[in-house]
Amino acid sequence: MAEGVGGLGLYGRLVSQSVRAQLQYRWSFVLMSFGNLVTSGVEVLGIWALFDRFGSLGRWQLAEVAFLYGLVNAAFAVAEGLARGFDIFGKEFVRTGEFDRVLLRPRSTVLQLAGHEFQLQRVGRFLQGAVVLAWAIWVLPIDWQLWKWGLLLFAFVGAVVFFYGLFIAQAALSFWTVESLEIMNTLTYGGTETAQYPLPIYRPWFRRFFTYAVPLGCVSYFPAVAIFGIDDPLGTGIAFQVLAPTAGFVFFAAALGFWRLGIRHYTSTGS
Amino acid sequence: MTPYAAIVAARFKVLLQYRAAALAGFATQLFWGAIKVMVFVAFFESSSAAQPMTLSQVLVYIWLGQALLALLPWNVDPEIAGHVRSGAVAYELLRPLDLYGFWFARTLAFRAAPTLLRMVPMLLFAYLGLPLIGLGEWALPLPVSGAAAALFCLSLLATLLQSTAITMVLHIALMWTISGEGFNRMMPGIVPLFAGLVVPLPLFPQWLQPLLFWQPFKGLADVPFRIYSGHIAADQALAEIALQAGWCLGIVAFGIWLLGRAGRRVVVQGG
DSSP: OOOOOOHHHHHHHHHHHHHHHHHTSHHHHHHHHHHHHHHHHHHHHHHHHHHHHHSOBTTBOHHHHHHHHHHHHHHHHHHHHHTHHHHTHIIIIITTSTHHHHHHSSSOHHHHHHTTOOOGGGHHHHHHHHHHHHHHHHHSOOOOOHHHHHHHHHHHHHHHHHHHHHHHHHHHHHHHHSSOOGGGHHHHHHHHHHHTSOGGGSOHHHHHIIIIISOHHHHTHHHHHHHHTOOOTTOOOHHHHHHTTHHHHHHHHHHHHHHHHHHHHOOOOOO | OHHHHHHHHHHHHHHTTOHHHHHHHHHHHHHHHHHHHHHHHHHHHTOOSOOSSOHHHHHHHHHHHHHTGGGSSOSOOHHHHHHHHHTTHHHHHHSSSOHHHHHHHHHHHHHHHHHHHHHHHHHHIIIIIHHHTTOGGGSOOOOSSHHHHHHHHHHHHHHHHHHHHHHHHHHHHTTSHHHHHHHHHHHHHHHHHHHTSSSOGGGSOGGGHHHHHTSGGGGGTHHHHHHHHTSSOHHHHHHHHHHHHHHHHHHHHHHHHHHHHHHHHOOOOOO
16 A cells, blocks of 8 residues: 655655756756856845945944845745745646645645745755855854854744745735735845845834734844844844744744635636 | 837737736835835945945936836747747748847837836836825936936937847747756846846946946946936937947847847757
């Protein structure tokens, strides 16, 4: 009997299938990854040019902004690579009625979509984010104690989970709208753009939105302030900064709840 | 000329149907513009030194950039791409029209229609909406003079033709399947950077300026935007527009030559 692949085991199989499929077209994979690297890498050039021109951004130096940029972009690349099934959900599952087939299989919908495709080409963006982050860690005068490495890891995982939650929420929205909405790009791509600069440079209403409603600041800016070991111009305490990445996990859980709600509203488009 | 004009008109009608997408795009670009404005305001506040551009000139650059984003040649017409991939390009070659002219007309509509649809609400909001919601200091200033406005329109026309000519090169590159697609993948990174949409070109370091002056992408945004804001004085504007026209002719000539080479080696699959 073909009984007995656990959830995680099945996910592992789906991912390895997807990776093997993509490596069939090696040249194409290399070009796609390189394109991904170039497209996301121009932002770094922009940040560099602005610091070259203006010297600093208020109290913030290039290395601090580079730290935020690297952290957010590397995390986003991981989430984007893993959450491809949710990213294309509206277009390729709801509108086509393909989701009916997913519902018929005796496995959770989240698991099937998560394993739909593992986008290897996002390695381009991940690498450039990681390199920028590594450079920032090298340059910044941080007193690296063990807990800071732990916090960096916590923030990184929190950010991945947060962005994954955004992709799930975007997919769940399409249960109502049928099409994937470009408007969610403000939170995904716009979010990475926002979070690569320190929160205090933004207007208060904008900051509040990215702290409480969509807690992007909690997985990037606040833990970064604790790691830098500086006083937060926004006046938060160290305990809040260290615990802030938890919000990424809460957001992910909320997105899953929204997904379940969406499934109950699902009506097939038929064929 | 009539068949080409008819193609432009027909494609316009089709492309103007996508109103929901335009609305979502509008919201996205608004958000993006707001982030950019806040970042630049913060940079300008952190340096008292004289800069090559004023904040007000940067605001022009940002909002016109958001309004005219769809004009940039960073993607291909999915239908033309489909024709090349499926081999339907063979039918196109049979038409009693010059293939370059036929595709150029289609591509012109592909660039202009979505731009028109997005530009109008974006400009209205940037002129009137922002002051109404109390963000008057972020609003788009009017052209510095009547002459600047007229020259801006002329330059923008050259931008449309130039963008269409570059998009044509992307379409033709698709005939070299894999490497063509890899080449096209770089465009979303390269085009905004060299057009000035990542950072306005005058703000790049001084030593890069000669390089940025002699490249074809600056006519896609930098030139018309700076004419509008008076950063390029009215008496120099005609020379800049002539340069745009020169690039345009050069790229069209290159496209025709490339299409000739592609046409000789294209293999149509199937029977």
